[in-house]
Amino acid sequence: MDESLFRLPTRTSIAPIAKVIPTTGSQPVEILCDDIQHYICKYASAPAEALFREYVGHFFVRIREITTPQAAFVQIPAMHILDTHVSSRVQRSH
Numbered sequence: 001m002d003e004s005l006f007r008l009p010t011r012t013s014i015a016p017i018a019k020v021i022p023t024t025g026s027q028p029v030e031i032l033c034d035d036i037q038h039y040i041c042k043y044a045s046a047p048a049e050a051l052f053r054e055y056v057g058h059f060f061v062r063i064r065e066i067t068t069p070q071a072a073f074v075q076i077p078a079m080h081i082l083d084t085h086v087s088s089r090v091q092r093s094h
C-alpha cells in the first residue's frame with residue numbers, strides 16, 4: 001500500500017474565518033487557505049483522540065474508495081480569528 005496515502009498536507013488560512021457553522025458539537029468554521037480552497041475546520045482545542053478519530057475515519061473512507069474531500073491540517077493565524085468568532089469553543093492560539 002502506498003504510504004503517501006496516509007499523509008495529510010498542511011495548509012494555512014489566508015483570510016479571516018468565513019463563517020462559523022452552527023452545530024450541537026464542535027462548531028466547525030469555514031476558512032480559505034493558501035491553496036485557494038475552502039476548508040471546514042474543527043477542534044481548536046480538542047483532545048488528541050478526537051483529531052485522531054477524524055484522521056482514521058478520513059483514511060477509512062479513502063481506502064474504501066468512497067468519494068470524500070481531501071483533508072488537511074490547517075493552521076489559522078490568530079489574526080484570522082475575529083472577536084466575533086471567539087466563544088467557549090473557538091479559541092485563539094498563542
